[in-house]
Amino acid sequence: MKFTKILKKLALAAGLAAGLAQPVSAWTLEEAAKPYAGTTIDVVFLLRPGYEAAEKMLPEFESKTGIKVNIIKHPYENALGEQVRDFVAGGDLDIALIDLVWIGNFAENGWIEPIDKFTSNPELTDPNLDLDDFFPLVINAFGGWNGTIYGLPFDNYSGLLFYNRCMLEEAGFTGPPESWTELMYVYGPRLTGDGKYAYALQSKRNETQSADSFARMLWPFGGSFLDENFRSNLLSPASQSGLKFRQDLMQFMPPGIVSYDHAETVNGLAQGDVAMITEWSAFYATLKNPSTSKIVDCLAIAPEPKGPAGRKPALGGFSMAVASQADEDEQAAAWLFIQWVTSKENAKKYLELGGVPARQSVYNLPGVAEQYDYVPALVESWQDGVPEFRPRFAEWPEITEIVQEWGTKIMLNEVTTEEGAQILGERMEAVLDEAGYYSGSKPLAQ
Amino acid sequence: MKGKVRRRTIFAFLGPAIVSLAVIGIAPLLFAAYTSLHNYNLTKLRKVKFIGLDNFTFVLTDPVFWDAMQRTFSLLVIVLPLQLLIGLGIALLLHQPGIGLLKTLTRLSLVVPMATTYSVVGLLGQVMFNIKYGVVNQLIGFIGIEPVNWIGDPENAFIAVAFWDVWQWAPFCALVLLAGLTTVPSEIEEAARLETPSWWIVLRHVQLPYLIPGITAILILRTADTLKLFDMVFTMTRGGPGSATEFVSLMIQRIGFRAFDQGLASAQALILLVVTIVLSQLYIRYFYKEVQQ
Numbered sequence: 001m002k003f004t005k006i007l008k009k010l011a012l013a014a015g016l017a018a019g020l021a022q023p024v025s026a027w028t029l030e031e032a033a034k035p036y037a038g039t040t041i042d043v044v045f046l047l048r049p050g051y052e053a054a055e056k057m058l059p060e061f062e063s064k065t066g067i068k069v070n071i072i073k074h075p076y077e078n079a080l081g082e083q084v085r086d087f088v089a090g091g092d093l094d095i096a097l098i099d100l101v102w103i104g105n106f107a108e109n110g111w112i113e114p115i116d117k118f119t120s121n122p123e124l125t126d127p128n129l130d131l132d133d134f135f136p137l138v139i140n141a142f143g144g145w146n147g148t149i150y151g152l153p154f155d156n157y158s159g160l161l162f163y164n165r166c167m168l169e170e171a172g173f174t175g176p177p178e179s180w181t182e183l184m185y186v187y188g189p190r191l192t193g194d195g196k197y198a199y200a201l202q203s204k205r206n207e208t209q210s211a212d213s214f215a216r217m218l219w220p221f222g223g224s225f226l227d228e229n230f231r232s233n234l235l236s237p238a239s240q241s242g243l244k245f246r247q248d249l250m251q252f253m254p255p256g257i258v259s260y261d262h263a264e265t266v267n268g269l270a271q272g273d274v275a276m277i278t279e280w281s282a283f284y285a286t287l288k289n290p291s292t293s294k295i296v297d298c299l300a301i302a303p304e305p306k307g308p309a310g311r312k313p314a315l316g317g318f319s320m321a322v323a324s325q326a327d328e329d330e331q332a333a334a335w336l337f338i339q340w341v342t343s344k345e346n347a348k349k350y351l352e353l354g355g356v357p358a359r360q361s362v363y364n365l366p367g368v369a370e371q372y373d374y375v376p377a378l379v380e381s382w383q384d385g386v387p388e389f390r391p392r393f394a395e396w397p398e399i400t401e402i403v404q405e406w407g408t409k410i411m412l413n414e415v416t417t418e419e420g421a422q423i424l425g426e427r428m429e430a431v432l433d434e435a436g437y438y439s440g441s442k443p444l445a446q
Numbered sequence: 447m448k449g450k451v452r453r454r455t456i457f458a459f460l461g462p463a464i465v466s467l468a469v470i471g472i473a474p475l476l477f478a479a480y481t482s483l484h485n486y487n488l489t490k491l492r493k494v495k496f497i498g499l500d501n502f503t504f505v506l507t508d509p510v511f512w513d514a515m516q517r518t519f520s521l522l523v524i525v526l527p528l529q530l531l532i533g534l535g536i537a538l539l540l541h542q543p544g545i546g547l548l549k550t551l552t553r554l555s556l557v558v559p560m561a562t563t564y565s566v567v568g569l570l571g572q573v574m575f576n577i578k579y580g581v582v583n584q585l586i587g588f589i590g591i592e593p594v595n596w597i598g599d600p601e602n603a604f605i606a607v608a609f610w611d612v613w614q615w616a617p618f619c620a621l622v623l624l625a626g627l628t629t630v631p632s633e634i635e636e637a638a639r640l641e642t643p644s645w646w647i648v649l650r651h652v653q654l655p656y657l658i659p660g661i662t663a664i665l666i667l668r669t670a671d672t673l674k675l676f677d678m679v680f681t682m683t684r685g686g687p688g689s690a691t692e693f694v695s696l697m698i699q700r701i702g703f704r705a706f707d708q709g710l711a712s713a714q715a716l717i718l719l720v721v722t723i724v725l726s727q728l729y730i731r732y733f734y735k736e737v738q739q
């Protein structure tokens with residue numbers, strides 16, 4: 001696989017460079033950071049558990065390096081706009097926080113630096129960086145674009161099936177559904193009634209609609225947004241089957257599901273009103289916290305159900321990359337921070353503080369799988385995911401708006417799945433045409 | 447020379463205001479005009495090119511834009527008369543003689559809704575109209591009405607937004623109209639009341655002429671505010687479900703700041719600006735003409 005080769009080459013280059021320059025044991029963060037003591041680096045953080053975890057780790061980094069990390073907090077919905085405006089205006093951000101669907105946009109605009117600029121510098125790069133330790137799917141999807149790695153995975157999610165084990169047992173089930181059809185036809189009827197619902201699929205008209213709802217039902221059924229020629233694949237039988245399944249499944253969801261965002265969905269499960277949800281692994285902490293969840297003892301976790309095409313769970317998460325607009329010192333300091341916060345050595349601490357690292361090694365540590373019961377499902381999900389779960393090219397911000405609009409109209413039965421897919425496909429292709437994918441001026445990378 | 451002010455002094459006084467206006471108001475407007483004539487996407491600044499009136503042509507033939515415009519005007523024609531009527535009712539009640547303390551407290555409480563930040567009003571609405579935990583469904587439950595899916599149903603979401611806007615701005619109308627009522631000379635009003643027991647005749651022929659300037663101001667301000675209504679709806683429904691509450695300003699924000707197509711968004715915003723100016727001129731022409739007569 002091309003990507004694995006690149007990774008190995010990078011790791012080898014970094015190792016060789018480090019080895020030639022000085023003994024491996026000589027590298028320390030403190031020494032590497034000495035020239036940059038006093039430098040301030042600016043980074044956007046989200047209001048999510050993984051960022052709170054990193055924030056708690058910061059004093060250690062700052063005291064070791066003398067580098068000051070200035071955090072600018074934004075809710076997810078504002079994070080892209082704020083960063084785009086900063087990069088366009090040549091602002092202050094030294095680190096880009098990149099959702100996997102923004103990577104093409106950031107890379108193609110030249111707002112971020114490839115990591116080999118830093119891994120090739122033995123003075124800056126920890127010999128124990130070990131890029132191979134990241135889950136290949138995660139580093140490829142979150143930090144890579146068109147064969148180049150720009151960012152290291154920082155806040156990592158996979159879609160998981162969170163369920164109320166007690167409700168399922170009361171209904172006579174000994175475990176969660178293995179497949180989507182089982183969820184609908186077997187679990188749905190028996191878990192819905194008396195104000196309770198078998199399942200809730202967050203579908204609010206924002207990224208939740210396109211990522212958590214629309215895409216989630218495309219891939220397991222063999223569908224996709226685009227075919228190999230970058231034409232709309234939404235009218236294909238497989239895509240239609242997934243979209244129709246979503247319509248049918250709505251009978252087992254709470255009314256008004258198109259207004260459900262993550263908070264409402266997680267709360268539905270946490271309050272015992274909904275038996276199952278498919279949500280990001282990051283919500284584990286909320287569901288496991290007695291002050292926000294009534295089902296702490298009943299909470300159980302499994303990988304997302306399989307469809308005819310396999311599991312193909314939702315994939316989402318963020319990498320951090322060094323911003324091109326930063327000056328040399330800021331870039332070096334930013335790299336040292338990114339490398340440190342995503343390191344193997346810090347992965348356990350990050351996990352304990354509420355983050356979800358993408359380091360394979362941490363999940364093999366004794367006791368981790370037992371202490372964090374979402375780990376086995378998470379690790380399994382990161383084997384089956386698709387990097388282009390949502391296309392990661394620069395045009396996604398425009399396309400996601402179209403998906404959000406027409407995906408919601410489909411759910412509200414304002415148009416049929418075929419009509420919605422037809423219009424959505426035409427608009428999606430118009431955006432791609434204007435971008436130059438069909439004229440050959442842009443490679444068909446997603 | 448008495449009465450002659452030096453040119454430098456004039457500039458010193460007027461300059462800051464003119465410069466501020468130019469920087470804050472005129473420059474962005476000119477930049478919007480510039481971007482509206484270009485293919486100007488923030489994430490594709492290397493590909494900016496002049497496209498003439500293409501953005502305007504696209505907007506004027508785009509059914510999504512006209513749908514949003516229609517929703518916005520539907521909201522306007524529903525909420526504006528309601529706000530005026532409720533405001534007038536409150537103003538007339540407060541204009542009655544007696545119960546001074548109660549009237550003072552009422553006047554003070556009328557300020558609360560409009561003093562509340564728009565986005566906070568929207569967030570409150572999101573919580574209060576929640577189908578399961580919202581206080582609105584609890585209240586209507588006391589009179590035996592089943593819980594209503596306010597935010598998740600397209601029609602109900604529109605009603606909820608309209609209701610919320612009326613709640614926030616009817617008090618403003620009440621205060622403006624109450625101020626208008628206080629300008630009616632008391633001897634004329636008392637004489638009219640001696641002539642007729644009909645409150646309607648007093649209102650129509652004595653009080654209303656004094657209210658016309660206030661009503662015109664309300665029409666202009668509330669029309670402009672409704673056409674650019676954003677914060678409350680954004681935090682309450684985010685334009686959903688579907689497009690049920692995607693008013694024109696939300697659509698412009700979506701195009702300009704989420705899809706980053708600043709050129710198209712600027713064209714939409716300029717068209718909205720023209721519509722607002724035309725409406726304001728119409729109000730002034732017809733209502734002010736009446737009051738001048």
